Amino acid sequence: MIRLGLRLTLGSGREAALRVLVTAAAVALGVGLLLASLAGVNGLHAQTDRGAWLDTSAQSSRPASTSGQLWWLSGTDQFGNQEIDRVDIAAAGPGAPVPPGIAHLPGPGEYDVSPALMALFKSESANELRERYPGHQIGTIGAAALPSPNSLIIVIGHTARQLSQAPGAVEVGAIQRTPSSCYACQNTGGSGAVLQFILVGGAVALLLPVLILIATASRLSAARREERFAAMRLVGATPRQISVVSAVEAVVAAVAGVAVGFALFFAFRPLLYHVPFTGAPLAAGDLSLRWTDIVLAVIGVPVAAVVSARLALRRVRISPLGVQRRASSRLPRIARIIPLLAGIAVLAYFDAAGKPGAVGGQLLELLAGFVLLIVGLVLAGPWFTTAGARLMASRASRPATLIAARRLLDNPKAAFRFIGGLVIALFVGSAAIGALSSIAAASSSGGGSAGRGTLAEPFCSFSTSNCPASAQVPSVPGQVLAGLRTTPGVRSVTLVHQGPSQAEQMKSFGVVACNQLARTPAIGKCAPGETVASVGYFFSHLLGHNSHASSTIWPSANMSVASAARLPVDAVVVATDGSPGSLERARTTLERDFPFQGAAVAVDAFDPSTARLLTMIQDMTDVVIVASLIIASCSLAVNIAAGLGERKRSFSLLRLTGVPTGLLHRVVALESALPLLLVAAVSIVVGLVSAALYLHSQVGIAFSIPGIPYWATVIGGLAVSLAIIASTFPLLTRMTGPEVARNE
């Protein structure tokens, strides 16, 4: 039976060969995408593993002995929008562990830098970057310790006495070698678990349309194959034997597809290094495959292909007397849109009722709302297709519109099936990009030009509860202030003092003299007539904080300017002219003047790792949207070809009677484009509305429409989809020629 199956698969004419070819191509695409995604996850792991040492902390590495200890302080600095990992170390004994990538520990006044940072030292002015770090360079950090070839890392040596006084410095007995489980660790090239979730989510979002494409391919010239199976049943073949013959074809296509998929992956792997898998370039060899990945692709995709093909033929029952279709002719009911409306209602309710206080409530809103919306879109899709087709049929005055609308009304579920995966990708993509672009817009507009050019250096008394008394800043010396004020590009300096009581500290950032606050408008202002204000948290943040500090009028602190000035300093806020050079010079001066206090951050901008994560999510979303659109269009094109096989007689007879081929082209284009465009529009609108409701209720940020790149991606993707649909026109012309009517 297997031999017969092979004979029928390989020798049943051009249509059968085309079906095997298209199925194999779809499987190849699926295998290629899966391998690329798995390699991306492996690349992420490779980066995380190499950067694990940066996560070294007292918790992760207990001292092995008192003699083999190392003082360790790690933090992040920034230059422009690039993140610099800074590690301050000091040997506490003779056997102190040495971090990877360097031969020995740098001594006091020495440092090792990564090659990319060394290049930056050379290309940038010393007062904008190099002067932040005390001492001189003694070597470069090797590739084994760099998460990415362009990682900016510096390891600075100190005396143990000096570093032990630094806030946050810990004693460690060994360097961490395995990645931390802490998903939010910023030092390992972004949030590992979040990135992995995005990569896996992206792979699933792409594999779904591929499986639909495989299912569609199995329908190509299905009628002829089913007739053949019916003839076999008539002469005594059992349903099981028919299944074997049918499975042989699927397996042949799958085997060919897996082979081509691997070939594609290895051929295009050099290009994959340009895909923003983790937001940072990968090192050569990072996109490798493990044997489990290979087994998954070799077995998983073909099995999914066979299952998908079987599901596509599920509605067909082959009996000896022919083929019976189990298609239901009932049109989708309006009840199908209830889950979608419920999803919007959940988000709207939370918007009206306000942000749920507990984290559980927020999670419930997020899950309940978005799961309902995704399920709702998939369920409502056929109804929207029906509604659109009904409208088109009732208004149709041209034959092409009428035929296309009637065809859609015949089986709206089938018409929608091919774009189901696309709907999810477009919804998730639109919601994600809608939210991200709104956050970015709110961030850039929050403090105006002043906000973008204002830096704040928060001291440890604010930023950590474990702040040694020695690290507190009772006051800022006059010459330090003078040095800051005379730094080129600096306009003014404001000191934020610690709140007078512990209770005050918990709910506010500190107190500030109004005459100083007036010179740094990016962090808000005082009410008229006040002298000292109690300022709240004024940093822009991804979620949950006020990002419009510049428009905030802070309440009075009820104390005199002199009393405030006597309080310890909690932060230095520096307003610059906003130029990149001025910002970096001010940052360099602040870091030099306040060593071990962490890096100064821009008041109204994301920290580089958050910005990089957001950019990476946007890039990946764009990739998923475009790829889903193209794969969905391939499904549509294959579906058109399969549909033409079923209709070629009636189409060719129409052509004989003088119907122009242009009309048939319009029929096919309308049938495919209507559900595609209609459902794409619904997905985009629902995605953006849900992003707006979520942002408003949870983050307190006003929604702003995504920018031109998003629309260019969507419109470009749709244009490519329509072009793929149009590519079937020559096939239509050829399949409906006069000879078809004669020979059928």
Place this chain on the structure above:
Amino acid sequence: MNGANSSSVVGGGGVIVEARDLVISFGETPALRGASVSVKRGEVLAVMGPSGSGKSTLLYCLAGILVPDSGGVSFDGQRLDTMREEQRSRLRRDRFGFVFQSGQLVPELTAEENVALPLLLGGTHRKEALRGARAWFERLELDGLERHRAGEMSGGQAQRVALARGLVAHPDVLFADEPTGSLDSLTGELVMSLMTGAAREEGTTVVLVTHEPRVAAYADREVIVRDGRVTTIATVAG
């Protein structure tokens, strides 16, 4: 029956379609080897012959669907064989009607929409086209089937709907290729009776391909095609 050889062509001022010395091959297989025939305005002509004789190919050449390798076809004084495909398509749409053996209705459309299709193609407004189409339902005994789809009708009903579609735009010539080939004899007779009756009322010329003498009996005249040549032209008695 009046016998005639292949070279004798009925001519005269009343001729609407005329073919001379048509030769056409499909690959190595010759289908017509010098066939000539002419059709008078308003007459019902039956083209008969055994399977594979070339009678359908002759009909396709007369209708401008196929272009002969040599020889000429003219309709109403215009040469069809030298026209561009677009011109021939327009002519088929505006001046000719067609009825085939089966599978000619657009399955997605209702019966009345199928009948209205040629009018819609000609630019008639939808309401008007449907009104024009409905008039044929009573005439062809199809009352009540207006909203039915192809799959919901019997073979005879579908064939009458196809006939209505072939005649709705008042064509000069109706080409019918084995119009009763898939029908039982009684239904076939009904379809033929309605077709010839309606065509005569409309003054439409009919070129009918069939291999059944009972169907050919509805024609005014019949020609017989053998081995790619028109060998016999006869006037049907009665």
